[in-house]
Amino acid sequence: MPIMSPSMAEVALPRRLDAIRSVDHETILSGSLDVDLFKRFQEAVEDVNGPVDYKLAFQRDVENHMFIDGECSTRATMVCQRCLDAVVVVVQGKFQIGLAFSDEKAKHLPKHYEPAIMDHNGNIDPWELVEDELILALPMFAYHADGECEIKQPKAETEQVEVTEKDDNPFAVLQQLKSK
Ligand SMILES: [Zn+2]
Numbered sequence: 001m002p003i004m005s006p007s008m009a010e011v012a013l014p015r016r017l018d019a020i021r022s023v024d025h026e027t028i029l030s031g032s033l034d035v036d037l038f039k040r041f042q043e044a045v046e047d048v049n050g051p052v053d054y055k056l057a058f059q060r061d062v063e064n065h066m067f068i069d070g071e072c073s074t075r076a077t078m079v080c081q082r083c084l085d086a087v088v089v090v091v092q093g094k095f096q097i098g099l100a101f102s103d104e105k106a107k108h109l110p111k112h113y114e115p116a117i118m119d120h121n122g123n124i125d126p127w128e129l130v131e132d133e134l135i136l137a138l139p140m141f142a143y144h145a146d147g148e149c150e151i152k153q154p155k156a157e158t159e160q161v162e163v164t165e166k167d168d169n170p171f172a173v174l175q176q177l178k179s180k
Helices: 008-012 020-022 039-044 126-137 154-164 170-179
Strands: 028-033 052-060 064-080 087-101 114-117
Touching: 020 052, 028 126, 039 126, 052 126, 064 126, 087 126, 087 170
Parallel strands: 087 114
Antiparallel strands: 028 052, 052 064, 064 087
16 A cells, blocks of 8 residues: 555644643644545535635633634535536535533533534544534525526527516525525
């Protein structure tokens, strides 16, 4: 087997991280990660169009809860729900993760934290956290910007659609979803 040197990004973000030590040192980790290492996220979209940028700031709040203030972003290809062609969307997540030793302890965290469970040594898998947040940040429906869909309709047909348009037609429903 060939020996492969890990990229700098992998060095910067270990698979297992001592969360308690990171909180005590108020560690901030940030960088850019190879998207090929995010298999679950890749499976959730058509394609991923760039590296995953992340920032994780370990700290304590005023009530002494350990938490991670974080963000992650990348660009992914999804299917436009209007024209069913590919559309590239920016996927961007901001999150606050409360750290706990068990599900039971996590219940006592303030509600605005998403809980993450540490192992008995206080370790977490930061890659899994970032990947979970990317998946959560995916839009439910993706659309091209107005006027950029690849629907090539003859002009006459377009006019006819407008004439017959009613409030209950499916396009109106799509428009409502889009505006939310
Ligand atoms: Zn479209």
